[in-house]
Amino acid sequence: xxxxxxxxxxxxxxxxxxxxxxxxxxxxxxxxxxxxxxxxxxxxxxxxxxxxxxxxxxxxxxxxxxxxxxxxxxxxxxxxxxxxxxxxxxxxxxxxxxxxxxxxxxxxxxxxxxxxxxxxxxxxxxxxxxxxxxxxxxxxxxxxxxxxxxxxxxxxxxxxxxxxxxxxxxxxxxxxxxxxxxxxxxxxxxxxxxxxxxxxxxxxxxxxxxxxxxxxxxxxxxxxxxxxxxxxxxxxxxxxxxxxxxxxxxxxxxxxxxxxxxxxxxxxxxxxxxxxxx
Numbered sequence: 092x093x094x095x096x097x098x099x100x101x102x103x104x105x106x107x108x109x110x111x112x113x114x115x116x117x118x119x120x121x122x123x124x125x126x127x128x129x130x131x132x133x134x135x136x137x138x139x140x141x142x143x144x145x146x147x148x149x150x151x152x153x154x155x156x157x158x159x160x161x162x163x164x165x166x167x168x169x170x171x172x173x174x175x176x177x178x179x180x181x182x183x184x185x186x187x188x189x190x191x192x193x194x195x196x197x198x199x200x201x202x203x204x205x206x207x208x209x210x211x212x213x214x215x216x217x218x219x220x221x222x223x224x225x226x227x228x229x230x231x232x233x234x235x236x237x238x239x240x241x242x243x244x245x246x247x248x249x250x251x252x253x254x255x256x257x258x259x260x261x262x263x264x265x266x267x268x269x270x271x272x273x274x275x276x277x278x279x280x281x282x283x284x285x286x287x288x289x290x291x292x293x294x295x296x297x298x299x300x301x302x303x304x305x306x307x308x309x310x311x312x313x314x315x316x317x318x319x320x321x322x323x324x325x326x327x328x329x330x331x332x333x334x335x336x337x338x339x340x341x342x343x344x345x346x347x348x349x350x351x352x353x354x355x356x357x358x359x360x361x362x363x364x365x366x367x368x369x
Contacts, residue, residue, distance in 0.1 A: 093151070097362055099358075158248045158367040166255070167328050170342070179192070180231045194215075214290075253272070255304045258277055259280050274308065298329065299330055301327065302330035316336050323339075326347060341360060342355065
């Protein structure tokens with residue numbers, strides 16, 4: 092086993108205390124700006140509690156769990172690879188965010204499933220132009236910290252990358268190009284004569300579809316479940332994380348953190364590199 096602790100809040104005093112909690116005669120090896128490995132751990136619960144209190148990401152990993160052993164990474168887009176929820180930003184830009192937020196809240200309360208809530212929200216976008224979408228892309232869409240570094244590590248280790256999103260192809264294809272991802276699967280907005288019709292084309296990409304896409308590509312690549320990684324932040328990512336070898340909750344909702352293999356709350360996506368590096 093090894094312990095990786097990382098995050099911008101780490102200070103030498105934190106490391107000394109973790110060292111003291113863990114064991115005597117333990118060596119820290121710096122592997123990134125704020126990431127360290129630790130061997131021969133004891134008092135695991137005490138270390139985890141201290142790191143949580145100090146806003147430090149902390150994870151114990153089996154020694155064999157390293158990047159070179161994986162062949163596929165499947166990732167959510169909104170609030171995972173990018174910093175925004177695209178539909179919220181579209182709604183905000185055109186002045187209908189309260190209406191969209193109300194539908195989102197109904198879904199969170201269990202009154203609507205994801206497919207229903209998405210169709211209702213998209214219906215509110217009827218009449219918007221592609222230019223409105225482009226403004227969101229140009230003015231608001233930003234990659235999350237560490238995204239570029241994480242994808243570069245995947246490429247270096249021959250890990251196939253798939254973006255699978257309940258968001259929209261308009262944005263997903265551009266994020267795919269920005270990062271050089273291998274594949275992207277997302278919902279298609281119907282656009283006629285440059286205007287949104289308020290309809291979604293084809294089957295909705297929901298939680299089950301995300302899991303199915305992971306399994307389909309995994310099988311096509313001839314990989315086992317243990318060779319797959321899933322990264323997400325919301326409840327609709329749980330099914331794909333559940334069928335992956337490891338699931339990483341990135342700045343995620345509490346329910347997702349509770350069910351994920353590892354959680355990153357204080358690091359960028361490059362924290363996944365640190366977790367799985369030797």
